[in-house]
Amino acid sequence: SSSCSASAGSPAPTSFSPLTRSFTGLTMVDVSKWSLFNLMSAQEIATIRQACIFGASANEAIYTTHDNEVYVFGVNCSNCLGTGDSQSTIVPKKLESLSGKKVVSLSYGSGPHVLLTTEEGEMYAWGHNGYSQLGNGATNQGAAPLLVSTNLQNKRVVEVACGSHHSMALTHDGEVFAWGYNNCGQVGSGSTANQPTPRRVSCCLQNKAVVSIACGQTSSMAVSDNGEVYCWGYNGNGQLGLGNNGNQLTPCRVAALQGLCVLQIASGYAHALALTDEGLLYSWGANTYGQLGTGNKINQLSPMKVMADKERIVEIAACHSTHTSAAKTQSGHVYMWGQCRGQSLTSPHLTHFPCTDDVFACFAAPGVTWRLLSIEHDGFLTVAQSLKKEFDSPETSDLKFSVDGKFIHVHKAVLKIRCEHFRSMFQSHWNEDMKEVIEIDQFSYPVYRSFLEFLYTDTVDLPPEDAIGLLDLATAYCENRLKRLCQHIIKRGISVENAFSLLSAAVRYDAEDLEEFCFKFCVNHLTEVTQTSAFWQIDGNLLKEFIRRASRCGAFKN
DSSP, X not given: OOOOSOOTTSOOOEEEOHHHHTTOTTOOOOGXXXXXXXXXXXXXXXXXXXXXXXXXXXXXXXXXXXXXXXXXXXOOGGGTTOSSXXXXXXXXXXXXXXXXXXXXXXXXXXXXXXXEEETTSOEEEEEOOTTSTTSSSOOSOEEEEEEOOTTOXXXXXXXXXXXXXXXXXXXXXXXXXXXXXXTTSTTOSSSOSOXXXXXXXXGGGTTOOEEEEEEOSSEEEEEETTSOEEEEEOOTTSTTOSSSOOOEEEEEEOGGGTTOOEEEEEEOSSEEEEEETTSOEEEEEOOTTSTTOSSSOOOEEEEEEEOTTSOXXXXXXXXXXXXXXXXXXXXXXXXXXXXXXXXXXXXXXXXXXXXXXXXXXXXXXXXXOSSOEEOOOSSOOOHHHHHHHHTTOTTTOSEEXXXXXXXXXXXXXXXXXXXXXXXXXXXXXXXXXXOSEEEEOSSOHHHHHHHHHHHHHSOOOOOXXXXXXXXXXXXXXXXXXXXXXXXXXXXXXXXXXXXXXHHHHHHHTTOHHHHHHHHHHHHHTXXXXXXXXXXXTSOHHHHHHHHHHHHHTTTTOO
């Protein structure tokens, strides 16, 4: 296609730069927010150092490990996994050709095609190549990572960015190279001829040291070391910020930002964001979904200040496959706007997310990553993980329960916070002179330990027969949620052998829903159930009631 417009049906690119990563702070990124990673075990996830979710439906993933191995899995559209074949894989595959190479920047386009650069400054590319966006001078798809070196000899690449079907690279000495699809001038060569190999972007960048780059669908952006912003390529929505709609075949400085020092740039599908060193946010370009955050859906040809009434902004986020924007403030508040789960939010909306990455995982379409996620496993434990770890720990406990001659170590504060029974008990009876061992004789050790563990973890792991005893305890202590969990376990574990025992327990503990479930199971398996020992050991009154109810529902008809 020769059209320069950003087609609404075609996913756009995303680039991940060292500059944007510097804004991550100490936020812990939870990769399980992206459904693909839920296929992996906790042990596998613990090995991840960086991760990226990409593709038209967020169905492809790349991740690196702490020992610098690169793995991929997913659909493999256009050979974008780089595995050497066109096969999809639900199991992560290692890219052997990248083994031992530390990735510092990664980006992808709409095909998709993928670029990454290593700590040594080498750049690799693979995937869709219909417009030579891999930079190897050909147009056949790259099934495996290939080293891109044309015009980059003795250059160390520090950042890569992909447009829909064009590519950019930033070198250590501040030079920008571009190649691939050029129908709107996005390669910055001064023409609209496609560029088969990396070419230096010069003109007004000739004597500038560039520190960051970004790509829109068919446009390109760069920031110089003095905070100036330059844009070129397609401008039909005003995404170049020049005050007009004319495409630019070479870089143009965004004059409206003169006097401001821009630290970070981000490009959405057809809009752009810029963050200054004073924490001010500017946006421009397409606004069909409110992605500029201006309170309306009117495109802006020049940068407009956004969130001026909010506190200082420290990070901005936009992803080229979406019409979503996000920002994080100095105190850690995360805002989102634009297209969010089908809704158009025209003004920044305060979320409860800890990081901007979560906005794209949960509200963008597709739910891709807007940057290369950096996951640091530094031994940090969440509150929930810490509580779970300290359950039954003699080192930190200040109270013991003795059940069946065995001790269970707990913390009075946790029990008071989590359980009304203990709160009342400690407030009314506890004093400094009381012994710090409580004897329990009405419940078994497995049941009581499971109850205390539930207070630390919100989970129960018991066989159905023991869950009956825990149901008794939950009823006695008025723990309704625990009662529901026990009923769930019992339902899941019902069998012909234990059905009448479970029915008896449900009646005894006034669990109506469970009683009805057990009754129906017994009626459905009446012949087998009546031959079990549990049936003949049942209380006489309960047996009569069962026969009465069963006959009423036709269980004894010929």
